[in-house]
Amino acid sequence: MIYLDHAAATPVSAKVLEAMKPYFLDEFFNPSSAYLPAKKVNADYEAAKGEIAHAIGAKGNDIIITAGATEANNLAFTAISSNAKVLYLKTEHDSVRNPARQFDYEEIEVDKNGRIVLDDLKKKISENTEMISVALANNELGTIQPLAEIASLIREIRIERMQKKNPHPLFLHSDASQAMNLLDINVARLGVDLLTLNAAKVYGPKGVGALYVAHDVRLKPVTLGGGQENGLRSGTQNVPGVIGFAVALKNAKEHLNGNRKKYAEMRKVLLNEVKDYELINKKYSLDNFVVLCFDGLDAERLIYALEDRGVYVSTGAACAASKGVRSHVLMAIGLTESEIAGSLRITLGETNTLEQIHEAAKIINEVVEAEKARISG
Amino acid sequence: MIYLDHAAATPVSAKVLEAMKPYFLDEFFNPSSAYLPAKKVNADYEAAKGEIAHAIGAKGNDIIITAGATEANNLAFTAISSNAKVLYLKTEHDSVRNPARQFDYEEIEVDKNGRIVLDDLKKKISENTEMISVALANNELGTIQPLAEIASLIREIRIERMQKKNPHPLFLHSDASQAMNLLDINVARLGVDLLTLNAAKVYGPKGVGALYVAHDVRLKPVTLGGGQENGLRSGTQNVPGVIGFAVALKNAKEHLNGNRKKYAEMRKVLLNEVKDYELINKKYSLDNFVVLCFDGLDAERLIYALEDRGVYVSTGAACAASKGVRSHVLMAIGLTESEIAGSLRITLGETNTLEQIHEAAKIINEVVEAEKARISG
Numbered sequence: 001m002i003y004l005d006h007a008a009a010t011p012v013s014a015k016v017l018e019a020m021k022p023y024f025l026d027e028f029f030n031p032s033s034a035y036l037p038a039k040k041v042n043a044d045y046e047a048a049k050g051e052i053a054h055a056i057g058a059k060g061n062d063i064i065i066t067a068g069a070t071e072a073n074n075l076a077f078t079a080i081s082s083n084a085k086v087l088y089l090k091t092e093h094d095s096v097r098n099p100a101r102q103f104d105y106e107e108i109e110v111d112k113n114g115r116i117v118l119d120d121l122k123k124k125i126s127e128n129t130e131m132i133s134v135a136l137a138n139n140e141l142g143t144i145q146p147l148a149e150i151a152s153l154i155r156e157i158r159i160e161r162m163q164k165k166n167p168h169p170l171f172l173h174s175d176a177s178q179a180m181n182l183l184d185i186n187v188a189r190l191g192v193d194l195l196t197l198n199a200a201k202v203y204g205p206k207g208v209g210a211l212y213v214a215h216d217v218r219l220k221p222v223t224l225g226g227g228q229e230n231g232l233r234s235g236t237q238n239v240p241g242v243i244g245f246a247v248a249l250k251n252a253k254e255h256l257n258g259n260r261k262k263y264a265e266m267r268k269v270l271l272n273e274v275k276d277y278e279l280i281n282k283k284y285s286l287d288n289f290v291v292l293c294f295d296g297l298d299a300e301r302l303i304y305a306l307e308d309r310g311v312y313v314s315t316g317a318a319c320a321a322s323k324g325v326r327s328h329v330l331m332a333i334g335l336t337e338s339e340i341a342g343s344l345r346i347t348l349g350e351t352n353t354l355e356q357i358h359e360a361a362k363i364i365n366e367v368v369e370a371e372k373a374r375i376s377g
Numbered sequence: 378m379i380y381l382d383h384a385a386a387t388p389v390s391a392k393v394l395e396a397m398k399p400y401f402l403d404e405f406f407n408p409s410s411a412y413l414p415a416k417k418v419n420a421d422y423e424a425a426k427g428e429i430a431h432a433i434g435a436k437g438n439d440i441i442i443t444a445g446a447t448e449a450n451n452l453a454f455t456a457i458s459s460n461a462k463v464l465y466l467k468t469e470h471d472s473v474r475n476p477a478r479q480f481d482y483e484e485i486e487v488d489k490n491g492r493i494v495l496d497d498l499k500k501k502i503s504e505n506t507e508m509i510s511v512a513l514a515n516n517e518l519g520t521i522q523p524l525a526e527i528a529s530l531i532r533e534i535r536i537e538r539m540q541k542k543n544p545h546p547l548f549l550h551s552d553a554s555q556a557m558n559l560l561d562i563n564v565a566r567l568g569v570d571l572l573t574l575n576a577a578k579v580y581g582p583k584g585v586g587a588l589y590v591a592h593d594v595r596l597k598p599v600t601l602g603g604g605q606e607n608g609l610r611s612g613t614q615n616v617p618g619v620i621g622f623a624v625a626l627k628n629a630k631e632h633l634n635g636n637r638k639k640y641a642e643m644r645k646v647l648l649n650e651v652k653d654y655e656l657i658n659k660k661y662s663l664d665n666f667v668v669l670c671f672d673g674l675d676a677e678r679l680i681y682a683l684e685d686r687g688v689y690v691s692t693g694a695a696c697a698a699s700k701g702v703r704s705h706v707l708m709a710i711g712l713t714e715s716e717i718a719g720s721l722r723i724t725l726g727e728t729n730t731l732e733q734i735h736e737a738a739k740i741i742n743e744v745v746e747a748e749k750a751r752i753s754g
Contacts, residue, residue: 001414005406005407005410005412008406008407008409008410008415009405009406009407009410009415009613010405011401011402011403011405012401012402012405014402017398017401017402021394024388024389024394024582025388025389025391025394026388028386028387028388028389029382029385029386030382030385030386032385033382033385033386033689033691034677034680034681034691034692035382035680035681035684035689036684037378037689038385038386067444067448067584067612067615068612068613068615069612070600070601070602070603070611070612070613071444071600071612073602074599074600074601074602093602093603094601094602094603094604094611095600095601095602095603095611095612098601098602098611099600099601099602102601200613205401205615205617206613206614206615206616206617206618207444207584207585207612207613207615207618208584222451222599222600223447223448223451223472223476223599224447224451224471224472224475224476224479225447225450225451225470225471225472225475225476226447226470226471226472227471234447234471234472234475235444235445235446235447235448235472235584236386236445236447236577236583236584237583238444238445238582238583238584239583240389240582240583241583241584300411303411303412304411304412307412307413312410312412312414314410314411315411
């Protein structure tokens, strides 16, 4: 099997599972219990939160553990008032688009590379805009957004608002789920107020995520109960999940440079050896994203044919693909219907070797040839 | 170590972890992906949901997977309109009390056994009461509630409402988290419209729960995004967690009768061998709950002294205990301040042997003696 869909899911690394194991079996205590073994579990949990936060240049108290990126994205939107205006990038994931659409919202345009059109953002910010949500790297294209530039624009507007005595806050939220394996993330450098993390995309367990929350942001709880996570997210802590998340993130951080080099090389091999494609994500992309368009062919048919040959790729986000809708991301960058229908998303990851990539390029060529022959046949 | 706090947390059984393992490492695919190995993961996930539902006499489509009981309890309250009235039992867990208090609410009284006072419930149901929440078994006392009787009362009121053309629905919600190891649960027999389940209390993983939802109940989503769980709870499915939950519940179901006999015998040993206590949960209790009051002593001191001797018990719910507040459950059944301060909760579970229980009784007696000597000293 050559798995080339790491943006959809990553396996839990053996090291991560090993770290989680004792917390399933022996260190299973409720972190809120009064006796020492439980207090130790609680300390380990808090230490793991500290490590997760440290990986993005924050402190343990700055993050809220959630059951995944979707919950973290939803939680982020509790920072603003119900009559506020929200702006989000046209290419955002549904877990940003759908909570954003509960408010008065507008979409920020992207250019043909999938990058934010800053002038469009500027134009759309109004008196009562309280939230701007822009993923650090897009989940279908890998496009990296210039968050620091957006943050600097936001700072200017905040100063203006202060002078005009406009009481609306203005927050920058970013979903960093896809970026954590490839970018060295630091919340201060990015200038974000809210940042979403996802364990399941960095070889950690599914069902665990986190939201970084800057000091001046006040959230409202999404679940009420025992008051865990500073009262914002009640429920017995998922101790093994958070332990695993911390190990996974630490691992990602340690291998960042090596992995980038590795993926950049693999990407080059694919671009050299695959024939007759149009590269969709030419610029500003994460090194592990390769989006290839075979205009005139049906990517759905290609992925099934590739699957028969043991190569696993996707047409877009897993959750969108399963609903059979055209990718709103590829539409946003101005692809034609036919280009969208012919686009494959290849996302490289830790399960891949260079040999696999050579082999995958060969198989893709054969499958594309066969499909062309079938059509013209 | 003699762990007697299974109501606070249970270890993940080796069998459960074994079942989860392949879904961490090899069957890690996103259940929404289009290729066959992912579709197989999705099928396994749905099959596990089916088994969880089957354990309570329901179908897979009737349950929504959540990140735990707290989220499930919160989700249950989305079934009603914001101006509805809510009734909940005075002894409910904070994860019911706190969401309920977002509405116009009243508490239903309990008697000295912790059982619902049905006349009080009847009296408090008004025209716009839409939700009644009563845990199947209480988390501090183990008190089992007569849900079928409550459900039958609710059915009468529904008929009355129909005749009077009162459009308000009336739902019965129950948190069954503590009951799953000891009771054979069937949603039809109980007559509930909404039922909360919790993997972490049945030797399954933390961070996984479920809400059973009857066909005529319409919930509102708590998280928006990719549309998983019938659109009610978006986010990539926690596949290993749900696989583990299914195995854990199946296991609980298989050992129900054996465990009840085992715990009943252990309970008898404790009641026979421990000296000079008042038994708080005399009647209607789950067999694995033993709440002992040593009036005049400080249970906090006792649990630390017991911990020194390797015996782990609690004073009440872990999340309440960690905040140092007097138990609202023990207050509700009419205990004095001094009785509450002197009460220990012992909850038996699969980690216990009969030898441990004899030993624990002996140690409790010695610790209580020493504490009495210290006070009178």
